[in-house]
Amino acid sequence: MSRELEGYYGSYGGRFVPEELVDALDEVKALYNELKDDANFLEELDYYFNQYVGRPSPLYFAKQLTKEVGGAKIYLKREDLNHTGAHKINNTVGQVLLAKRLGKKRVIAETGAGQHGVATATACALFNMDCIIYMGEEDTRRQELNVFRMKLLGAEVVSVKDGNRTLKEAVDAALKDLIENYESTYYMLGSAVGPDPYPAIVKTFQSIIGREAKEQILESEGRLPDYLVACVGGGSNAIGLFSPFYDDKEVKMIGVEPAGKGLETGMHAATLNCGQPGILHGFKSYLLQDDEGNPLPVYSISAGLDYPGVGPEHSFYKDIKRATYATITDQEALDAFFALSHIEGIIPALESAHAVAHAIKLAKDLPEDKIIIVNLSGRGDKDVNQVLEFIEENGK
Numbered sequence: 001m002s003r004e005l006e007g008y009y010g011s012y013g014g015r016f017v018p019e020e021l022v023d024a025l026d027e028v029k030a031l032y033n034e035l036k037d038d039a040n041f042l043e044e045l046d047y048y049f050n051q052y053v054g055r056p057s058p059l060y061f062a063k064q065l066t067k068e069v070g071g072a073k074i075y076l077k078r079e080d081l082n083h084t085g086a087h088k089i090n091n092t093v094g095q096v097l098l099a100k101r102l103g104k105k106r107v108i109a110e111t112g113a114g115q116h117g118v119a120t121a122t123a124c125a126l127f128n129m130d131c132i133i134y135m136g137e138e139d140t141r142r143q144e145l146n147v148f149r150m151k152l153l154g155a156e157v158v159s160v161k162d163g164n165r166t167l168k169e170a171v172d173a174a175l176k177d178l179i180e181n182y183e184s185t186y187y188m189l190g191s192a193v194g195p196d197p198y199p200a201i202v203k204t205f206q207s208i209i210g211r212e213a214k215e216q217i218l219e220s221e222g223r224l225p226d227y228l229v230a231c232v233g234g235g236s237n238a239i240g241l242f243s244p245f246y247d248d249k250e251v252k253m254i255g256v257e258p259a260g261k262g263l264e265t266g267m268h269a270a271t272l273n274c275g276q277p278g279i280l281h282g283f284k285s286y287l288l289q290d291d292e293g294n295p296l297p298v299y300s301i302s303a304g305l306d307y308p309g310v311g312p313e314h315s316f317y318k319d320i321k322r323a324t325y326a327t328i329t330d331q332e333a334l335d336a337f338f339a340l341s342h343i344e345g346i347i348p349a350l351e352s353a354h355a356v357a358h359a360i361k362l363a364k365d366l367p368e369d370k371i372i373i374v375n376l377s378g379r380g381d382k383d384v385n386q387v388l389e390f391i392e393e394n395g396k
Contacts, residue, residue, distance in 0.1 A: 007196025012312035059216035086378030094205035099186035112167035113304030114146025116190030191234025192311035195282030206240025233305035258300035349378035
């Protein structure tokens with residue numbers, strides 16, 4: 001892919017960081033390039049994927065949902081069944097193996113919904129590493145159960161009280177820590193964002209999703225799907241599903257962004273639909289920004305999607321029209337959250353519910369011989385208290 005080896009996807013990506021971070025990023029990139037095709041490293045990674053994470057995750061034909069909706073067949077890639085309940089563990093197990101080989105004993109991370117924080121704390125516990133998690137104060141309130149999980153796993157959770165007190169501010173705080181402590185510290189970035197080489201690293205470890213899904217759908221249906229659907233905040237679960245299908249031009253890819261309370265309200269995080277190219281957190285991508293290039297406040301009912309930027313590879317996919325990016329409102333996501341729970345007995349994460357909601361809309365207008373794969377990126381245990389609060393406050 002265009003300039004990927006130099007950290008670019010088309011004109012997006014790159015590395016826009018303080019001089020103090022260049023050596024740290026070069027160190028990580030050199031090891032990653034050495035290990036990504038190393039047989040011994042990949043064998044160890046596969047061991048933990050299989051024996052610890054619980055892979056391969058099933059590709060489940062949602063028969064009842066398909067019948068209820070009508071139209072295309074809906075398959076769910078069940079990343080919610082992974083250890084810790086989401087796709088995030090794929091990346092943290094891979095990156096902790098990198099950190100281990102670099103001789104680091106201190107790992108820092110940022111988190112919004114908390115699943116990356118839980119997955120990081122889990123991997124650090126497994127490999128006996130110190131773990132510090134930065135999380136916006138608003139997100140610690142929304143995801144109180146995940147905060148407890150992280151602490152239970154031995155992590156120190158730092159509540160960030162700056163700005164909107166959500167994911168952007170958590171990333172800011174983690175980067176500041178890295179600048180001050182890079183010689184002893186490994187920064188475990190949670191999505192396919194950030195300065196080179198992180199988008200490539202995260203994609204590499206998350207691409208197990210798409211590789212498995214391709215093999216599984218060929219076994220089940222004897223052909224590739226017509227559509228792939230995944231939610232997009234930073235975009236790691238989506239790029240993990242999409243990238244192994246990149247050269248399969250007949251497969252349409254749809255990323256689903258949070259429209260929040262409606263695009264017209266400004267209370268959303270639909271970066272690819274409403275943003276412009278800009279620089280945030282050390283990389284270039286589409287960005288929700290004001291006239292001076294400052295990130296705008298963002299909102300989503302889902303803590304894992306309220307980020308003003310997006311992964312550079314998604315920005316590239318948008319520009320070359322390899323993928324399209326739809327939007328789903330809070331209410332539509334909640335409706336899908338309840339629908340999947342009632343119809344299939346599967347409670348999805350609110351992030352994943354955005355993808356389910358769009359898949360439902362899409363399937364209705366397609367013939368029965370079409371196939372949709374939805375990445376069910378996480379389970380909804382972490383969100384049930386928030387949904388209950390919403391019901392009580394809104395009388396629904």
